[in-house]
Amino acid sequence: MIIHLDLDCFFASCERLRNPSLLGKRLVVGGRGDPFIFDKKPAQAKKLITLNSGAFVPSLFHASHDASHYFNDGDKIRGIVTTASYEARAFGVKTGMSIYEALRLCPDLILVPPNHLLYHTLSHELMEYLATVVPVMEQYSIDEMFGDLRGWIEEEETENFIKHLQEQITKEFKLPVSIGASSSKWIAKLATSTAKPYGIRVVPKKEIEAFVKSIPIDEFPGIGKAFSAKMSHYGIKTVGDAWTSETLIHSWGRHGKDLYARLTGSDNEPISASRSRKGIGMSRSMDHPVKERAELFRRISVMVRHWSHTIMKLGVNPTTYAFSLGYENWGSSKKQYTTYRLFNEPFIQHFAHEKFKELDLYPHIPIRYIAMSATKFIHHDPKTFNILEYDNDTKMRSLTDALTQMREKYGMDIVRGGSEL
Numbered sequence: 511m512i513i514h515l516d517l518d519c520f521f522a523s524c525e526r527l528r529n530p531s532l533l534g535k536r537l538v539v540g541g542r543g544d545p546f547i548f549d550k551k552p553a554q555a556k557k558l559i560t561l562n563s564g565a566f567v568p569s570l571f572h573a574s575h576d577a578s579h580y581f582n583d584g585d586k587i588r589g590i591v592t593t594a595s596y597e598a599r600a601f602g603v604k605t606g607m608s609i610y611e612a613l614r615l616c617p618d619l620i621l622v623p624p625n626h627l628l629y630h631t632l633s634h635e636l637m638e639y640l641a642t643v644v645p646v647m648e649q650y651s652i653d654e655m656f657g658d659l660r661g662w663i664e665e666e667e668t669e670n671f672i673k674h675l676q677e678q679i680t681k682e683f684k685l686p687v688s689i690g691a692s693s694s695k696w697i698a699k700l701a702t703s704t705a706k707p708y709g710i711r712v713v714p715k716k717e718i719e720a721f722v723k724s725i726p727i728d729e730f731p732g733i734g735k736a737f738s739a740k741m742s743h744y745g746i747k748t749v750g751d752a753w754t755s756e757t758l759i760h761s762w763g764r765h766g767k768d769l770y771a772r773l774t775g776s777d778n779e780p781i782s783a784s785r786s787r788k789g790i791g792m793s794r795s796m797d798h799p800v801k802e803r804a805e806l807f808r809r810i811s812v813m814v815r816h817w818s819h820t821i822m823k824l825g826v827n828p829t830t831y832a833f834s835l836g837y838e839n840w841g842s843s844k845k846q847y848t849t850y851r852l853f854n855e856p857f858i859q860h861f862a863h864e865k866f867k868e869l870d871l872y873p874h875i876p877i878r879y880i881a882m883s884a885t886k887f888i889h890h891d892p893k894t895f896n897i898l899e900y901d902n903d904t905k906m907r908s909l910t911d912a913l914t915q916m917r918e919k920y921g922m923d924i925v926r927g928g929s930e931l
């Protein structure tokens with residue numbers, strides 16, 4: 511069988527691990543669009559952490575936030591609920607809700623700023639442990655994993671196995687987890703969601719139909735609001751309704767066929783054991799859109815410094831770069847470029863600035879969003895790099911190597927670029 515693990519209110523559980531007085535409390539972990547990265551004052555503790563754990567994208571974190579002011583912006587309360595404890599959910603607090611709204615529903619709510627480094631570290635450690643007990647594991651997100659038990663655990667042993675696994679995770683990591691199992695990935699994931707919190711649920715192949723029958727269609731993994739509205743328009747309100755609408759769903763083309771297979775547990779989608787990292791990206795949304803271009807480009811320099819550091823640490827050489835700017839009026843400007851250069855920080859700073867200048871088509875409109883990503887990694891082979899630039903790039907590369915080591919040791923702000931000051 512295929513198993514699916516989902517850590518219960520994961521970020522809140524991690525915080526409770528660090529501070530047990532939070533156990534049993536109405537608690538949320540909330541986030542803001544990281545306003546701290548752009549601080550002009552160099553910070554001592556600001557270290558950049560990269561974990562090459564693959565499945566989830568950028569791991570760029572600062573060591574800690576000051577909890578007392580994190581959610582305040584003057585006299586306004588900012589931020590969005592990332593994770594709510596079950597005690598807070600009882601008051602209607604949920605993920606995606608504004609902190610302001612959450613406090614209205616539950617005035618004695620405890621607010622905790624995010625510590626992504628802690629979450630990633632614990633997730634990574636759990637994954638390492640799971641790899642020792644289940645031969646094929648896939649990290650699906652920071653708090654969800656799939657595992658393939660086929661050829662490893664007999665079907666009738668599944669329930670015992672996941673029960674034991676849940677106990678082991680509780681014992682070793684003190685993290686509550688729910689585990690589902692079925693013959694397909696998406697039915698296993700659905701089984702987990704019906705078992706939460708802290709439950710287990712096995713749905714053998716022959717019981718899938720009875721299990722999914724009355725589940726609302728929008729609770730099926732991957733079916734969003736818009737799509738479930740479309741299905742409801744055709745009278746499909748439950749997964750059971752979908753089962754009896756094969757011809758209709760198949761008529762929606764490739765996507766419809768894939769969807770029908772998932773809904774019926776006949777998709778045969780494999781567990782992908784190693785998802786290697788395909789890109790390194792970084793993006794920031796701003797609570798206050800930035801109008802001043804000098805400030806915008808200062809922020810771009812800060813982001814490129816962090817982004818470049820991650821690329822260096824992971825030891826990859828990208829050849830394709832994408833940049834995008836989001837405007838306050840929700841318009842955006844984006845473009846992708848390919849260049850064969852030996853990666854180094856002066857190069858990428860210069861390149862990014864040049865491209866962002868070209869992209870900024872509406873310099874009078876404030877910017878609310880900045881994003882950059884690097885993909886198409888190649889190995890260091892001088893023959894494929896731009897020969898004209900290669901000598902200089904090699905020198906700059908050595909310099910960047912030295913920078914990377916210094917930042918690892920003394921923090922990200924130890925060397926900043928001239929354009930940031």
Ligand SMILES: [Mg+2]
Nearest residue numbers: 516517518653
């Ligand atoms: Mg979870």
